[in-house]
Amino acid sequence: MKKRICWFLPLIIFxxxxxxxxxxxxxxxxxxxVQSIYTGSTxxxxxxxxxxxxxxxxxxxxxxxxxxxxxxxIKIYEQIGWACKQASKAKNKQNVIVxxxxxxxxxxxxxDYSPVPNLGKPTGVGxxxxxxxxxxxxxxxxxxxxxxxxxxxSAGRIIVGHSLGGTFTGFMFTKHPDVFANYLxxxxxxxxxxxxILEYENENRAKNxxxxxxxYVSCGEFEEGIRILAKEWQYRLxxxxxxxxxxxxxxxxxxxxxxxxxxxxxxxxxxxxxx
Amino acid sequence: xxxxxxxxxxxxxxxxxxxxxxxxxxxxxxKTRSAELKIGAGKLQPQLLAFDFNYQKNLTKHFSLISFSQxxxxxxxxxxYKIYLVTNYFFFIQSFGIGASVGAKRFNTGLSLLAGGRFxxxxxxxxxxxxxxxxxxxxxxxxxxxxxxxIGKQKYYFSTQIYLPLSPFSAASIEKNITLSxxxxxxxx
Numbered sequence: 001m002k003k004r005i006c007w008f009l010p011l012i013i014f015x016x017x018x019x020x021x022x023x024x025x026x027x028x029x030x031x032x033x034v035q036s037i038y039t040g041s042t043x044x045x046x047x048x049x050x051x052x053x054x055x056x057x058x059x060x061x062x063x064x065x066x067x068x069x070x071x072x073x074i075k076i077y078e079q080i081g082w083a084c085k086q087a088s089k090a091k092n093k094q095n096v097i098v099x100x101x102x103x104x105x106x107x108x109x110x111x112d113y114s115p116v117p118n119l120g121k122p123t124g125v126g127x128x129x130x131x132x133x134x135x136x137x138x139x140x141x142x143x144x145x146x147x148x149x150x151x152x153x154s155a156g157r158i159i160v161g162h163s164l165g166g167t168f169t170g171f172m173f174t175k176h177p178d179v180f181a182n183y184l185x186x187x188x189x190x191x192x193x194x195x196x197i198l199e200y201e202n203e204n205r206a207k208n209x210x211x212x213x214x215x216y217v218s219c220g221e222f223e224e225g226i227r228i229l230a231k232e233w234q235y236r237l238x239x240x241x242x243x244x245x246x247x248x249x250x251x252x253x254x255x256x257x258x259x260x261x262x263x264x265x266x267x268x269x270x271x272x273x274x275x
Numbered sequence: 276x277x278x279x280x281x282x283x284x285x286x287x288x289x290x291x292x293x294x295x296x297x298x299x300x301x302x303x304x305x306k307t308r309s310a311e312l313k314i315g316a317g318k319l320q321p322q323l324l325a326f327d328f329n330y331q332k333n334l335t336k337h338f339s340l341i342s343f344s345q346x347x348x349x350x351x352x353x354x355x356y357k358i359y360l361v362t363n364y365f366f367f368i369q370s371f372g373i374g375a376s377v378g379a380k381r382f383n384t385g386l387s388l389l390a391g392g393r394f395x396x397x398x399x400x401x402x403x404x405x406x407x408x409x410x411x412x413x414x415x416x417x418x419x420x421x422x423x424x425x426i427g428k429q430k431y432y433f434s435t436q437i438y439l440p441l442s443p444f445s446a447a448s449i450e451k452n453i454t455l456s457x458x459x460x461x462x463x464x
Contacts, residue, residue, distance in 0.1 A: 119359075191359040191360050191401075221411065222395075222411070224362055224398075224399035224409055224411060225360045225399050227409060228360070228400075228404070228408075228409040229404070231406060231409070232404040232405055232406070235405045235406070236405075253413070
């Protein structure tokens, strides 16, 4: 009998250590469809409301790109909603409304998130970021402000993007800094278009450098091409943007996909710690 | 393209060597030993060339101990998805494990569970930025599965394998760099 217990004990300990994050309450999630005249597409948008969402409050809004992508069996909007709930509780701050913009397909993703057509493979795709930015600023944000109890200042808006979505957050920081004041830039693909975002940063530095923003940058240890440019981004933020509060996190022994979950959780913690 | 030519050359030389030999005892004898030299490429990172050396010692007819070594190097430093960047990789994997196999005379196919370590080296370079070089050196624990197929009745035989690393990228299967290699084996007996 003792021998059997000795065999089963490590198994029980192992299974106990495999604890999953608690499931997210589905009743807090609403799905709407938003049509854009700028991009010509209709996007699924998932709204994750905070618990005890009620009149009399003004909630900050967190806009997520790739919002309905799957992350090891959990949707991005669920992961973000869960992380916001945990962080807001831990920091004793009011939770946010998550606005997760769903994906349409790979072609539309390249079109919307990339500011210029790519020079590497896939060649020539992209270049629709300006229209996508117009969709967010002129169509989605006004709709959300009309239908939900939200803080309408840019300080009350956060954008989070991973990979090419991270490139788009860099695009908004450099080209449309009035829309969001908080940027969670996760594994940004700044190599896209031969480093276009870094060029935009350089071109717009003089007029943007006094802005007050929260910027979080993260990536996996084994995504070297992304890491070298994420570090450059962090260096420029620290050097040229004195009013920016910024942090950089490298997820140890992780690649592009395996770093995403930890990056999301850490970035949201960063936001709630510094807002 | 170069790696494809190298693989085809190695395969043809393996097959011609295999066909021109005297018969030797089967794969499934206890205490049979074999050594294999192979070349291959990665699935996720096709720019990585893999060079493999396996040493196998049978414990019984169907179970064996195996030593697995793999060197992965960048065949070219330009990633077609990231022309702005130059990246070079070098990995060395040394693992030991135990495997089960079936097949005696004409072929032998088996699966082994391996554990060991990996030396991971990479260098990324981008011009005109503050720190234009990023070097990563890490020693990591390695766990993997090796599928091996041996074909041929002679002392030299044709062999192919698939190596599936289970770690360090345990959390995301998409990032596992599965390698497919082909080459020649030699029964030491």
